[in-house]
Amino acid sequence: MNHLNSSKEIILIAAACENNVLGKDNQLIWHISEDLKRFKRLTEGHSIIMGRKTFESMPRALPKRKNIILTRNENYEAENAFVAHTIEKALVLTGDDPSPFIIGGGEIYSLFLPFADSIELTRVHKNFEGDAFFPEIKNTEWRLVATEKHHSDNDQTFTYSYLTYKKINKI
Numbered sequence: 001m002n003h004l005n006s007s008k009e010i011i012l013i014a015a016a017c018e019n020n021v022l023g024k025d026n027q028l029i030w031h032i033s034e035d036l037k038r039f040k041r042l043t044e045g046h047s048i049i050m051g052r053k054t055f056e057s058m059p060r061a062l063p064k065r066k067n068i069i070l071t072r073n074e075n076y077e078a079e080n081a082f083v084a085h086t087i088e089k090a091l092v093l094t095g096d097d098p099s100p101f102i103i104g105g106g107e108i109y110s111l112f113l114p115f116a117d118s119i120e121l122t123r124v125h126k127n128f129e130g131d132a133f134f135p136e137i138k139n140t141e142w143r144l145v146a147t148e149k150h151h152s153d154n155d156q157t158f159t160y161s162y163l164t165y166k167k168i169n170k171i
C-alpha cells in the first residue's frame with residue numbers, strides 16, 4: 001500500500017555496487033548474466049517504469065512487458081512504449097498490474113522510493129566509479145527480509161547478493 005495507489009505493490013528493482021553506483025555514461029558497468037535472467041523472470045508480464053535516460057540506454061523496449069517512460073518532454077515518443085510526464089500518470093498506465101516494477105535509473109529510483117513497497121536489490125560487492133546512484137535505503141524505513149549470496153558466473157572478481165527489502169510499515 002502507498003498513498004499514490006493503495007491497491008498496488010510498487011517494486012524497485014536495481015543492481016547497485018557497495019557505493020550505490022548504478023551506471024556510468026548512461027551505461028551499465030558490470031555484466032552478470034544470472035542477474036539479467038532473474039530481472040527478466042521477475043519483470044516479464046508486468047509493467048516497467050523507467051526514466052527517459054534508461055530507456056535510451058537500451059537498444060529497444062523490453063519485450064513481454066509494458067514499457068512506460070517518464071520524461072518532462074511533452075513531445076517525446078518511443079516505439080513500443082508508453083510515455084508519462086508524472087508519477088501518477090505512469091502508475092495509471094500500469095492499469096490492473098498489481099505489482100509494477102520501477103527499473104531505474106537513479107533519478108527515477110529516488111522519485112519512487114517514498115512510494116515503493118518493496119526493493120529487489122542486487123548488491124554487487126565491489127566499488128565502481130559512476131555517475132548514477134541508487135538512493136540510501138534507511139534501516140528505519142526498510143527491513144531486509146531475504147538475502148541470497150552468489151559468486152559471479154564468469155571471470156569477474158566479485159560476489160553479489162540478492163537483497164529483498166520491505167517497507168517497515170507495510171510488513
Ligand SMILES: NC(=O)c1ccc[n+]([C@@H]2O[C@H](COP(=O)([O-])OP(=O)(O)OC[C@H]3O[C@@H](n4cnc5c(N)ncnc54)[C@H](OP(=O)(O)O)[C@@H]3O)[C@@H](O)[C@H]2O)c1
Pocket residue numbers: 013014015016021022023024025026027028050051052053054055057070071072073084085086087103104105106107108109111132133
Ligand atoms: N544498475 C541498474 O540496476 C540500473 C538500472 C537502470 C539504469 N541504470 C543506469 O542508470 C543510469 C541512468 O540513470 P539517470 O539517473 O541518469 O537517469 P534516469 O533516471 O534513467 O532518467 C532521468 C530522466 O527521467 C526523466 N524524469 C526525471 N524525473 C522526472 C519527473 N519528476 N517527471 C518526469 N520525468 C522525470 C527526465 O527525462 P527528460 O530529461 O526527458 O525530461 C530525466 O532526464 C544509466 O547509467 C543506466 O545504465 C542502472
